[in-house]
Amino acid sequence: MSLDVLSLKIEFGGGLELLFSNQRSHNVTIPSKVRRDDSTSLLPLEDGIETKPADITYLIHHLRDHLLKERSELFIENKTVRPGILVLVNDTDWELEGEGDYALRNGDEIVFISTLHGG
Amino acid sequence: MSSCGNPNVEGDSLMPKRPKYDRSKACVKCKLNTGNIVIRHAVYCKECFFPLISIRFRRTLESHVNPTPQLHRRKGLKASGNLLVGFSGGLGSSVLLDLIYKTYLTPNERQEGDQNPNGGCPWPNVFVASVDISGALNAAPTSSNINFQQVVESYSSNFKCISLKLEDAFDLIWWKEIGGYESQTRGFDIVNEEILLRALSDDSSSPAEYLRTYISSLPTSTAVANGIQNLIRMLLLYTAASKRCSHLLLGTSLTSLSISLISSISQGGGYSVKEEAYEEWSYRKNQETINQSVRVIRPLRDLGTKECAFWAWWCRLKIVRKHRYLGGRQDIAALTRDFIVGLEKDYPSTVSAIARTCSKLTTKEDSDAKCLMCGRPVQAGIQDWKHKISIRSYSDVNTDDELPQHVRRPPEAPQSQDIRAFDAITSRLCYACHTTWTSKGIRGGTTKGTDIPAPVWVNAHPTNGELWTRKRLGVEEMHAAIADSLLDP
Ligand SMILES: [Zn+2]
Ligand SMILES: [Zn+2]
Numbered sequence: 001m002s003l004d005v006l007s008l009k010i011e012f013g014g015g016l017e018l019l020f021s022n023q024r025s026h027n028v029t030i031p032s033k034v035r036r037d038d039s040t041s042l043l044p045l046e047d048g049i050e051t052k053p054a055d056i057t058y059l060i061h062h063l064r065d066h067l068l069k070e071r072s073e074l075f076i077e078n079k080t081v082r083p084g085i086l087v088l089v090n091d092t093d094w095e096l097e098g099e100g101d102y103a104l105r106n107g108d109e110i111v112f113i114s115t116l117h118g119g
Numbered sequence: 120m121s122s123c124g125n126p127n128v129e130g131d132s133l134m135p136k137r138p139k140y141d142r143s144k145a146c147v148k149c150k151l152n153t154g155n156i157v158i159r160h161a162v163y164c165k166e167c168f169f170p171l172i173s174i175r176f177r178r179t180l181e182s183h184v185n186p187t188p189q190l191h192r193r194k195g196l197k198a199s200g201n202l203l204v205g206f207s208g209g210l211g212s213s214v215l216l217d218l219i220y221k222t223y224l225t226p227n228e229r230q231e232g233d234q235n236p237n238g239g240c241p242w243p244n245v246f247v248a249s250v251d252i253s254g255a256l257n258a259a260p261t262s263s264n265i266n267f268q269q270v271v272e273s274y275s276s277n278f279k280c281i282s283l284k285l286e287d288a289f290d291l292i293w294w295k296e297i298g299g300y301e302s303q304t305r306g307f308d309i310v311n312e313e314i315l316l317r318a319l320s321d322d323s324s325s326p327a328e329y330l331r332t333y334i335s336s337l338p339t340s341t342a343v344a345n346g347i348q349n350l351i352r353m354l355l356l357y358t359a360a361s362k363r364c365s366h367l368l369l370g371t372s373l374t375s376l377s378i379s380l381i382s383s384i385s386q387g388g389g390y391s392v393k394e395e396a397y398e399e400w401s402y403r404k405n406q407e408t409i410n411q412s413v414r415v416i417r418p419l420r421d422l423g424t425k426e427c428a429f430w431a432w433w434c435r436l437k438i439v440r441k442h443r444y445l446g447g448r449q450d451i452a453a454l455t456r457d458f459i460v461g462l463e464k465d466y467p468s469t470v471s472a473i474a475r476t477c478s479k480l481t482t483k484e485d486s487d488a489k490c491l492m493c494g495r496p497v498q499a500g501i502q503d504w505k506h507k508i509s510i511r512s513y514s515d516v517n518t519d520d521e522l523p524q525h526v527r528r529p530p531e532a533p534q535s536q537d538i539r540a541f542d543a544i545t546s547r548l549c550y551a552c553h554t555t556w557t558s559k560g561i562r563g564g565t566t567k568g569t570d571i572p573a574p575v576w577v578n579a580h581p582t583n584g585e586l587w588t589r590k591r592l593g594v595e596e597m598h599a600a601i602a603d604s605l606l607d608p
Binding site: 013014015083084086088091092093095096099111113115116 | 139140144153154155156157162165210374424425427428429431432438456457460461463464
C-alpha cells in the first residue's frame with residue numbers, strides 16, 4: 001500500500017528564494033496521486049478524474065499555486081520551469097531523471113536554482 | 120523553445136528535439152559512477168565534475184599568464200604584473216573568485232597535471248574590484264555592496280578589495296588618485312550626427328550629478344545598458360593600470376559571452392567582436408616612456424551558466440547579487456539574453472557554437488586608433504562609410520555644400536554662449552559608441568543633447584594626444600593565445 005502523501009524537501013538557490021518568502025528551504029507535502037492536468041486543487045479526487053503519480057511537473061504547479069509569493073512568470077513558463085532555472089533531484093541534474101516526468105518519492109530532495117544573475 | 124516565430128504554429132518543428140544526454144547515465148569520464156550532471160549532452164559524475172571545470176578554467180587562463188607562451192613552458196607561471204579580478208557578486212564572478220582561490224592561493228589542493236610546478240600564485244598581488252552602480256539609479260547603496268568586502272575577505276587575506284563607484288568615471292579626484300593625466304570637466308554636444316567636446320557650462324556639479332545627467336542623456340534603454348557596461352569596463356581597466364596589473368579577469372561565462380557577442384553585433388559592435396572575447400589594452404603612465412598593457416581574460420568562457428551554477432551550488436558559494444535580472448526589460452541585451460537562455464535549454468550546443476564562431480572572426484585590416492569612449496578599435500574611414508549607408512533627411516546633414524540649392528538653410532545667427540572652443544571627436548569614436556549616442560530614441564527624434572558630462576578619460580585625451588594608445592598582439596602571439604580556445608573540449 002503506497003502512501004497517500006509525499007513529504008518533500010524543497011530548496012531554492014541563485015536568487016529564486018526571493019520569490020518564495022526569501023526562504024531557501026521548505027518542507028512540502030503533496031498527494032501521491034494527482035490530477036493529470038496538473039491542477040492543484042486540494043479537493044478530493046472524484047471518480048472519473050484522470051490521475052497520475054505525482055511528478056515534478058505537478059510539483060512545479062503546486063509550488064506556484066501554494067508557495068510562490070510573487071511574479072509566477074519568473075518561475076514557470078509553458079508548464080515547466082522558466083529557461084535559466086536548473087533542477088536537481090537528490091543532487092542529480094533532472095535531465096538525467098526524465099525532467100518533469102520524474103515520479104516523486106517520499107523524502108526526495110528537489111532543488112531549483114536560477115542562473116539569471118549573470119557575471 | 121525560444122524563437123522569433125510563432126510558437127503555436129511552428130512548435131518543435133524548427134529543429135527536432137534531441138535527448139538531453141547521449142548514451143547512458145554513466146559518467147563519460149570515469150565510466151564507473153552514475154552521472155550527476157549533463158553538460159552539452161555529456162554525462163559527468165560529481166567527482167569528475169570538479170577537476171573538469173578547474174581544468175577548463177586553467178586551460179583558458181594559463182596560456183595568457185606569462186608575457187610570452189614560451190616562457191611558460193620553461194619556468195612555470197609568472198605574470199609580469201598584479202592581478203585584478205572584476206567582481207559583481209553575481210554567479211560568474213563568484214565562481215571565478217572561488218576558482219582563483221582554490222587554484223592559486225591554496226597550493227596543497229592543486230591537482231595533477233599541474234602546469235605550474237613551482238606552485239604559488241603567478242601574480243604578486245591579487246586585487247578584487249567591484250563597481251557600485253547604485254549612483255546611476257539614484258538609489259542608496261544596496262546591501263550587496265556592503266557584503267562584497269565580507270565575501271572577498273572571507274576567502275583570503277591575500278585578496279585586496281577595491282570599491283569603485285560608477286560616478287568615479289566623472290570624478291577628477293579619483294582620476295588624479297589613480298595617476299591619470301591632467302584633465303578638466305568637459306562635456307559633449309551632440310548636433311545631429313556630429314559629437315563635439317567642449318567646456319561644460321556648469322562645472323560645479325558633483326560626480327554623482329554628472330553621472331545621472333550622462334545616463335539620462337542616453338537616447339534609448341539599450342544605450343543606457345551599454346553606457347553603464349562601458350563605464351564599468353573602463354573603470355576596471357584604469358584601475359588595473361593604476362595597480363600595475365598585467366591581467367584583468369572577468370567572470371563572463373560561455374552563456375553570457377554569447378549574449379554579449381550577439382547583442383554587441385546587433386548594435387554595431389561587429390568591429391570589436393574579437394575584443395569581446397580577448398583583448399590586450401595598452402596604456403602609458405604619466406612620466407613614463409614605455410607602454411604597459413592589461414590583458415582582459417574571461418577564464419569561464421568555456422563554461423556555461425549551468426556548470427557555473429552547479430559549481431556554486433555544490434561548493435555552497437554565497438551569491439550576494441541576485442537582483443540584476445528580473446525580466447521585463449526591453450533593451451537589446453535583455454531580449455538577447457531571453458533568446459539565448461531559451462535556446463540553451465533545448466539546444467545547449469548551439470550556444471557554444473556562437474562563441475566559437477565569433478572567436479574565429481577577424482577584421483580585414485588592423486586599426487591603431489582607439490575609441491575615446493570605450494578604448495576599443497576605431498575602424499578606419501568609418502564615418503565615410505556611415506554617411507554612405509545611412510538613410511537620412513537633409514536636415515541631418517551639416518554642411519550646406521552638400522545640399523541642393525532649394526533646401527539650403529539661411530546662415531545661422533552666431534549664438535553668444537557658443538564661443539567656447541571645441542574638439543570634434545566624431546571620427547575618434549567607434550561605430551558602436553557613435554551609434555549609441557546618435558541612435559533614435561523611441562519617440563523617433565534625434566538626440567540633440569548639449570552639456571552632457573564626459574567621462575574623465577575622454578577629457579584627458581584630446582589635449583594630450585594619443586598617449587593612452589592601444590597595441591595589438593603580434594600575429595604569432597595572437598595565434599598562440601587563441602590556439603587553446605579553438606580546440607574542442
Ligand atoms: Zn566520473
Ligand atoms: Zn567606442
